[in-house]
Amino acid sequence: DTEVTQTPKHLVMGMTNKKSLKCEQHMGHRAMYWYKQKAKKPPELMFVYSYEKLSINESVPSRFSPECPNSSLLNLHLHALQPEDSALYLCASSQVGSGGREQYFGPGTRLTVT
Amino acid sequence: GNSVTQMEGPVTLSEEAFLTINCTYTATGYPSLFWYVQYPGEGLQLLLKATKADDKGSNKGFEATYRKETTSFHLEKGSVQVSDSAVYFCALSDPGRGSTLGRLYFGRGTQLTVWP
Numbered sequence: 001d002t003e004v005t006q007t008p009k010h011l012v013m014g015m016t017n018k019k020s021l022k023c024e025q026h027m028g029h030r031a032m033y034w035y036k037q038k039a040k041k042p043p044e045l046m047f048v049y050s051y052e053k054l055s056i057n058e059s060v061p062s063r064f065s066p067e068c069p070n071s072s073l074l075n076l077h078l079h080a081l082q083p084e085d086s087a088l089y090l091c092a093s094s095q096v097g098s099g100g101r102e103q104y105f106g107p108g109t110r111l112t113v114t
Numbered sequence: 115g116n117s118v119t120q121m122e123g124p125v126t127l128s129e130e131a132f133l134t135i136n137c138t139y140t141a142t143g144y145p146s147l148f149w150y151v152q153y154p155g156e157g158l159q160l161l162l163k164a165t166k167a168d169d170k171g172s173n174k175g176f177e178a179t180y181r182k183e184t185t186s187f188h189l190e191k192g193s194v195q196v197s198d199s200a201v202y203f204c205a206l207s208d209p210g211r212g213s214t215l216g217r218l219y220f221g222r223g224t225q226l227t228v229w230p
Contacts, residue, residue: 004157042203042220043158056217090157101207102148103218105157 003027004106006091012112015081021109023074023091032074033103034066035090043090049074050096081113116141116208120221127194127228135189135224137178137204145206147171147180147187148218152201161189161202194228201225 004025013019023032031050035043048056049068063085065077074091088110092103121136139145146165150158162171167182176191187204204221 006157040201040223040225042223043218045217048217092158101146102160102163103207104160105150107157 004091004093004104006089006106006109008109009107010110010112012114013078013081014114015083017081018077018079020078021076021089021091021111023076023106024072025093025104025106026072027093027104028071029093029104030071030096031094031101032068033092033094034074034076035092035105037088037090037108047076078111081111083113086111086113116145116206116217116219118204118206118219118221120204120224123223124225124227127226129196129228129230130193131228133189133191133194133198133226135202135204135226137187137189137221139185139187139204139206139219141185141206141208143208145208147178148205148207149176149178149187149189150203150205150220152203152223154200158203194226196228196230199226199228 007022033048034046036046037043045058046060047066052068063080067075088108090108091106094101094103117140119138148163149161151161152158162173164171164180167180170179178187178189180187201223203223205218207218
């Protein structure tokens with residue numbers, strides 16, 4: 001099974017709201033990722049977790065707060081977002097180790113900030 | 115540094131036409147190369163991969179060969195279908211550097227539209 005699931009599929013939130021995006025995988029992968037994708041653009045890396053520890057933060061604003069409660073789950077907590085944060089948020093997972101690693105992506109959460 | 119250059123789109127073809135989407139790369143180490151496909155309203159799906167020079171990745175009639183001498187990984191399909199309409203991303207993973215652990219470098223993406 002190469003499935004990564006994400007909830008919710010769509011989210012509309014105001015600039016003062018707090019919400020969370022959730023991601024789950026059961027492939028035994030120990031690396032998990034958050035990406036932001038704007039229309040007609042490639043995904044932009046936001047965060048990387050390796051063995052449940054944050055290993056890469058691509059200078060993402062603090063209004064985005066990632067959390068990795070266990071090896072299967074990844075959350076992205078959202079607070080005080082701006083309209084320009086509206087985008088497709090993708091979660092991905094991969095194995096960790098030497099050699100090139102393909103990443104498996106979830107279907108994404110379409111976020112609209114009003 | 116690491117980067118991927120994809121041919122500009124969009125690409126519009128008739129059904130059963132031959133498809134080529136060009137991809138070249140720059141890498142500091144020995145990367146693995148990937149093609150991902152994104153259908154409208156969906157996430158990215160891994161289409162095929164190659165992990166070393168002269169490897170050929172293939173899936174669903176699509177093929178790409180890892181050419182180290184030309185630093186290329188062009189995507190080809192002999193006969194496209196309407197259902198192949200999507201955005202295609204070329205990507206590389208450079209596993210050798212600690213600071214780039216797990217990072218994928220994407221090309222800009224190429225929109226393919228196939229007409230019946």
